[in-house]
Amino acid sequence: MSQLKQLNDRIVSRVNANLAEFDFDTEGFVKNSLEHDKMMKFYAFYGITSRHPLYFHFRNSNIAGSYFLGKCYVGRSAIYKSDIRGDELKREGDKIQSATNIPLVEDEMIAIRDSLLYKTLVHSNSHNPESPEEFGIRNTISAHYANIHGSTLEGCFLGPFSTVDLMNLHSCIVGEFSYVQAGELFHRKIDPGTVWIKNPNFEFKYKFRKDILEHFVGVNAKFQPRGMIYDFVKERDQDYEKLFDVMNLEPIEAPATSAVNRYAVIQGKTYIGENVLVSQRAFLHNSVMGDGSNAQENTYIIESTLNGLNITAHGGKIIYADIGVETFVGFNSFLNGKADAMIEIGEGCIVMPHTIINSNVPIRIPDEHLVWGYIGSSSDIEDHTIALDDLAAIRESLTMGKMTFSGMGSVFIEGFRKRLGQILLANGALYNKGEKRGHAQDDQNISFNLIQPYSTGDRKGLYPSIRIKP
């Protein structure tokens, strides 16, 4: 048996052991998603800059097509076409509130062991006060386009297009297209299409209707994705290929305050403003990136205008849309406008993670609104949006269609706004005359180092052990 096959089998057995109580077998997923010839074909790449602490270490792993930035250890894992972006890891001496402000004894590092990540984004930093120096992922499998955004994950399976945000999961299953931000969970199964935010002050919950979810993101018996959103990304897959075929590309025209990653697709007439961040595997087509806007990993911005100070979170898709100033579009949202049915979202709006808008008539959301769930026609707007002022007035609970909110609306909004401010700051959207540097300024001039696996022999498909230090 090849060492690559052994690697797969070990990962499956470990994850299954953790999920035995759910009678969940990951083997079908792994067998059907991993193709060994593709794991041989694609090189991995890691970014070297003078702005980020640097430590990469890979052992006994296949990391085909994956991107690494920041401090990272990978052992006995398969990481396929994933983005491991460690540029928001905490540094030695940083204090975190949840760990009673005790300074970190060393720089935080992402450590991925005995896990399989498939086209997954790993970002942000550990929110586990027990291990503030380690962003750990162990014995875990994550499926196509999952987002692991600041977590300790142990013994979990994350379905396609799911997001785990700023929290810790232990022996859990997260269904496809579910978004969870709930502090810490043990031995839980999250149903597909659940959008759930819970903390001591409030709880937000929405669940997609099964038939609607199936249309956009479903899985077959082997947990392989299907549906309109999957088709959408699959159709554009080959547009990325030329980025990987050549060593040097003509740089995209952009102001000196902006960063356009060399592994982003930029097509047609696309304008890049000041303080703009375009991350690797972002896809821009005939669009305007207003000042201080950003397009994170796996985002698609097509025939659209971002008017400024816009965050498009990882996996967000904005098509034929006009997005107002300071409006946020959350993880994996699918704003699928058409040429004759544009989507217009006002200023200062919050489009919740995993929101789907797919209408044949124009959709217009006024300024300062929260948007969530599924808007399939203009009649859905009423049940899936609320003015932020109205939500702020809620003190106990609110139910609108399939959405329930309980707790203090004002705390929810305030918390969201604070976080958006932090993200804009971190992304360099607020950069001004040398002050408030962020990713848009620091992620320029990245050198890329490209690594390939053994192509023959016992270790065929595995990468040699590589350690990189400053």
Place this chain on the structure above:
Amino acid sequence: MSQLKQLNDRIVSRVNANLAEFDFDTEGFVKNSLEHDKMMKFYAFYGITSRHPLYFHFRNSNIAGSYFLGKCYVGRSAIYKSDIRGDELKREGDKIQSATNIPLVEDEMIAIRDSLLYKTLVHSNSHNPESPEEFGIRNTISAHYANIHGSTLEGCFLGPFSTVDLMNLHSCIVGEFSYVQAGELFHRKIDPGTVWIKNPNFEFKYKFRKDILEHFVGVNAKFQPRGMIYDFVKERDQDYEKLFDVMNLEPIEAPATSAVNRYAVIQGKTYIGENVLVSQRAFLHNSVMGDGSNAQENTYIIESTLNGLNITAHGGKIIYADIGVETFVGFNSFLNGKADAMIEIGEGCIVMPHTIINSNVPIRIPDEHLVWGYIGSSSDIEDHTIALDDLAAIRESLTMGKMTFSGMGSVFIEGFRKRLGQILLANGALYNKGEKRGHAQDDQNISFNLIQPYSTGDRKGLYPSIRIKP
């Protein structure tokens, strides 16, 4: 001062300290050959195969455009567009005669410290019985197209197109286009254009006439090369560029027993036979590579036929020539035939290292001859060739033109033939049905890992510290 500048200065000061007795200052050479923007521009690449022991470690170095294969450590050095090919290093347990057959305690490793190598080839293995496990290069500068072929080198300067073969040098200067194979030398200055082989049994010495040498390889006051051979390689420099611009090339058609390196230039109608080795940075144009022939690093084979079992040593150039079976063409030879003045060399000939043939009329060398020095017209053949049988009869000394030989001719020829047999074997030229594997079989399916330096900050131009293990 940048760390890259500091690196240069440290290397210059160390080499100068070793060469103080010669009143030799390397600063002019270094300042004029190293361009910092080019040191930023080119990536380094190391080959990963299942057939070679693997260990790479780089620290505080710039390795722009260089190629590495096998076990290698590089510290505080600049290695520019060089080939460090460690596939002939000795392995743990190997015994070497000069070290009284005591087995090696570990695999041999190339270790380059505080040195500057410019378009240099480093190959073979250490011939120093004091350090059989280390192929060491320290405090040394080597210029354009030098060959360091199996040496301990300390505190030396090697001029352009010079070769140090199977020996050790300490605080020596080797002039441009000189070839030395003389066991061990301390504190010596070798004049330009010297071809010198010395061992306890015989001595071969030839020195190019100054005016002829100047025409082919000269240096200016800054030790930068000029002349016809330098112009020849410079004119073809840009033909290599497309090899480095793309990630995947269409493989060259070749039998399964042959290896054509992905970083070789193959142009026009070129035929590759069985058991053929074409190394990185070889250049083939409208030529026939007969069975068991090879084109090593920096060789050029243009409009020529190699009839089989031919070794073209590093840097050999064969143009409009027909090379007989089992004929050897030595390091840096320049056989510059023309369409209307072909060079025909018979079977079983030995073309000595650093031989130049450049005639406007056809040149024909019979079978089983030794060829050396400079043949500018047919009248030079008489003074620059000898039948191997005639040389074998020499027991004391022979002088022909500017060549002197002393010692046993038969030992010289026997030693040469033995070495050529070893090279053919090592190169896989004798491979047959699974037996006698060599580089032509083992150097197929190399994965390449491409590494780039910091592009900004204090360490701009330096590569991060990288360590690769199996």
